[in-house]
Amino acid sequence: MDYLHRLFRESIRPGSAVLPAMTLLLAACGGGSDGGTTTPTPSGSVTVSGTLAYEFVPPNLNCQGLDFAATVVRPIRGATVQLVDLSNRELARTVSGEDGSYSFADIDAGLDVRIRVRAELKRTGSPNWDVEIRDNVLADPDDPNPPALSDRPLYAIVSDFNTGTADVSLNLTARTGWDAGAGAYTSTRSAAPFAVLDSIYTAMQLITSVEPNATFRPLDAFWSVNNTLTSPTDIDVGDLGASFYTPDPDRDGIANPSLFLLGDAAVDTEEFDDHVIVHEWGHYFEDTFARSDSTGGPHGVGDRLDARLAFGEGWATAFSGIALENPIYCDTGPAGVAGGFGIGTEKGAYDAQGWYDEISVMRFIYDLWDTTDDEAEGLDTGADTGSIGFAPIYETLVGPQAFTDTFTTVFSFASELRSALPPADQAFLDAQLLREDMTPGFDKWGVGELNDASPDGQQSRDVLPLYVDMPMDGRVVNICSNDDYDGAGDGNKLATYRYLRLDIPAASAFDVRIITTTADTIPGDDDPNDPRDRSDPDMYIFLDGAIVDFGTSGNADEEIFRTITLTGPDMYVADLREFRYADPDSPLGFPDRMCFDVSFTPVP
Amino acid sequence: MNRVMIFLATVFAGALLAACGGGDQPAPSAEQGATTETPVAVLTPDEKYSITGKPQGPVRIDYRIIGTPVVGQPVTVDLKVRSNVGDTPVTLSYGTNDSTAMTFYESQQRMVSLAFVDDERTARQQVTVVPAREGRLFLNVTAHMQTDTGSLQTVTAVPIQVGAAPRELQQNGVVTTDENGELIREMPASEN
Numbered sequence: 001m002d003y004l005h006r007l008f009r010e011s012i013r014p015g016s017a018v019l020p021a022m023t024l025l026l027a028a029c030g031g032g033s034d035g036g037t038t039t040p041t042p043s044g045s046v047t048v049s050g051t052l053a054y055e056f057v058p059p060n061l062n063c064q065g066l067d068f069a070a071t072v073v074r075p076i077r078g079a080t081v082q083l084v085d086l087s088n089r090e091l092a093r094t095v096s097g098e099d100g101s102y103s104f105a106d107i108d109a110g111l112d113v114r115i116r117v118r119a120e121l122k123r124t125g126s127p128n129w130d131v132e133i134r135d136n137v138l139a140d141p142d143d144p145n146p147p148a149l150s151d152r153p154l155y156a157i158v159s160d161f162n163t164g165t166a167d168v169s170l171n172l173t174a175r176t177g178w179d180a181g182a183g184a185y186t187s188t189r190s191a192a193p194f195a196v197l198d199s200i201y202t203a204m205q206l207i208t209s210v211e212p213n214a215t216f217r218p219l220d221a222f223w224s225v226n227n228t229l230t231s232p233t234d235i236d237v238g239d240l241g242a243s244f245y246t247p248d249p250d251r252d253g254i255a256n257p258s259l260f261l262l263g264d265a266a267v268d269t270e271e272f273d274d275h276v277i278v279h280e281w282g283h284y285f286e287d288t289f290a291r292s293d294s295t296g297g298p299h300g301v302g303d304r305l306d307a308r309l310a311f312g313e314g315w316a317t318a319f320s321g322i323a324l325e326n327p328i329y330c331d332t333g334p335a336g337v338a339g340g341f342g343i344g345t346e347k348g349a350y351d352a353q354g355w356y357d358e359i360s361v362m363r364f365i366y367d368l369w370d371t372t373d374d375e376a377e378g379l380d381t382g383a384d385t386g387s388i389g390f391a392p393i394y395e396t397l398v399g400p401q402a403f404t405d406t407f408t409t410v411f412s413f414a415s416e417l418r419s420a421l422p423p424a425d426q427a428f429l430d431a432q433l434l435r436e437d438m439t440p441g442f443d444k445w446g447v448g449e450l451n452d453a454s455p456d457g458q459q460s461r462d463v464l465p466l467y468v469d470m471p472m473d474g475r476v477v478n479i480c481s482n483d484d485y486d487g488a489g490d491g492n493k494l495a496t497y498r499y500l501r502l503d504i505p506a507a508s509a510f511d512v513r514i515i516t517t518t519a520d521t522i523p524g525d526d527d528p529n530d531p532r533d534r535s536d537p538d539m540y541i542f543l544d545g546a547i548v549d550f551g552t553s554g555n556a557d558e559e560i561f562r563t564i565t566l567t568g569p570d571m572y573v574a575d576l577r578e579f580r581y582a583d584p585d586s587p588l589g590f591p592d593r594m595c596f597d598v599s600f601t602p603v604p
Numbered sequence: 605m606n607r608v609m610i611f612l613a614t615v616f617a618g619a620l621l622a623a624c625g626g627g628d629q630p631a632p633s634a635e636q637g638a639t640t641e642t643p644v645a646v647l648t649p650d651e652k653y654s655i656t657g658k659p660q661g662p663v664r665i666d667y668r669i670i671g672t673p674v675v676g677q678p679v680t681v682d683l684k685v686r687s688n689v690g691d692t693p694v695t696l697s698y699g700t701n702d703s704t705a706m707t708f709y710e711s712q713q714r715m716v717s718l719a720f721v722d723d724e725r726t727a728r729q730q731v732t733v734v735p736a737r738e739g740r741l742f743l744n745v746t747a748h749m750q751t752d753t754g755s756l757q758t759v760t761a762v763p764i765q766v767g768a769a770p771r772e773l774q775q776n777g778v779v780t781t782d783e784n785g786e787l788i789r790e791m792p793a794s795e796n
Binding site for chain 2 (some may be wrong): 141156224244352487
């Protein structure tokens, strides 16, 4: 068993000969042709074959915009290719190969036909996937009956021709639409959806390298030239607060995992920012294969984040570096402008190192995987001298991390991963933690962690312990949260949420009482009785990552509710927050720290 | 008075508001008060756990538009710039997508350097523009800074709605239907 484990792990270390299975699978799907020849066919039928490609634009040095002069051509891999006649009737269908090749045999000669290459990846069997690249923006924003997101237009490139009397070799390329002379996009940006598609294909390859029979849940990726970075978010017209992943864009409670990607050339484009696309796909993976308890919401380099958010974002960025085998995460800005920023997974730290920092989590995961000796390469000192490969990371995410009774944080991930490693790799993991200012030896609850984010040795408030052990017998515990790290009122930063551990000894419902104990009457408040100006504690209760109950009434200075019957013995967790810290209508002068008396009393 | 009202229209406000459900009043759980032995996982009652966006750069721009934009009248945009890179100076520059749609007020500087001195690492600026037509126009605010690892630049598009005319949308390809009636946005390919 250990031998097989090691063999398996070795096989997916970076730099090893990986992923041959994908090539074989695609070849089996009908891709592949000799192409390039024209042979008379006496039978009245012809073969149509060729290769499909798209243009890809790499970033400039230091992620300062896109380098159109360095544009390369890449194969369109795994896409659906159709041959249709002029009445839109499908004559044949295949899937492009790893090299972008396709072939249709026995096509009637002398036909006017169209080749349509759909920006989609479809595969049944094992593994299987269903990825579509669509345009989210409505042609008519006032359409009273707009199509569902999953029915919005699918991108495709097309080419019309006559099959003639001889075999046809037809090679097609989706162009960027960039005009170097004008320094602008002046024609259709055909390459963009296929660049998005190919980044997703690459991400799936990494997963199938460790899980050859993976089943990927259907995914829609929405990209549009009208998707711009602005607020508030309105998907129908392309207003996006950022490029993002969401499991339920329709907000109807029905899962429909989706990526939304910027495409406005004047503001920010993502189609060639492959790290950004794979980062968002990493969220999809965490959500559908593993588990994400992330709060979501705004986050940036240097922020001190809620531990769940820090893990999700750090994982996603690390995953992008691993899948693309490129440690530089580039997010370029407007097309034709030398702007953007990069995140080096190997080098560079901002001033927020620790378990609450997405950059620290990213480097921790990436350096577990990569084989680069950072010190030898002059990238860093000390710690990163080895690699555990991707398999243990994957197995931890889809295994214990997916089923942990804690929230999904770096504590749950690292402690579970550590327990699965041999001693030498455990020491290696510990060294990565230490370098990122985390405390080796912590458990999945964060017990043992000493970094409390204290600035300059001062005492940080409400950071550690990460979980408050809640007595489940009615005793009162005073718990505080604050917005010390949340100057923008995002409500998702460190210490905004407090975590509670609920060790339920026996099945019971509970009366939950949360009473604000901090004075919240604001001097000069024009309406002290307005509940919108008062404290509003909220609580969510989780079992294995699923919300099982909550109290979010909006009542001033209290939250009182009776839970459903919580099973027992079982371990639940809860998060407690002051809603005003995330409320855009929060009053000026609202206290920056709020405390609450919290109790859970069993219902007789 | 409102702590965040000053900068209602943050870059992420839409996502955040959607994520928070806005009113903090989710529909009650059907399971609440029930006595089933096994708890049933209810759907997320709001969307606070549903949107995970890409990392922002170390500079963040929030904004608020003062007043109602009118064609031919100056309109001012309040900017709040936050930096996570110590006291490194940030240069802001302003632009528009279409100079015939919106111009800068005559005394408006097109570029300004910001210093960060307070604990919150924030700086504030105002930009005044003059809409030339109705529609949804955009002021592009670019933040640029130089760090040890190179230069960083982020752009935020500030939407300025003038009158009721909608934003002008661009087309990329032609929408048609396939053999099954599915909408397809067809784009040209080059033969080579």
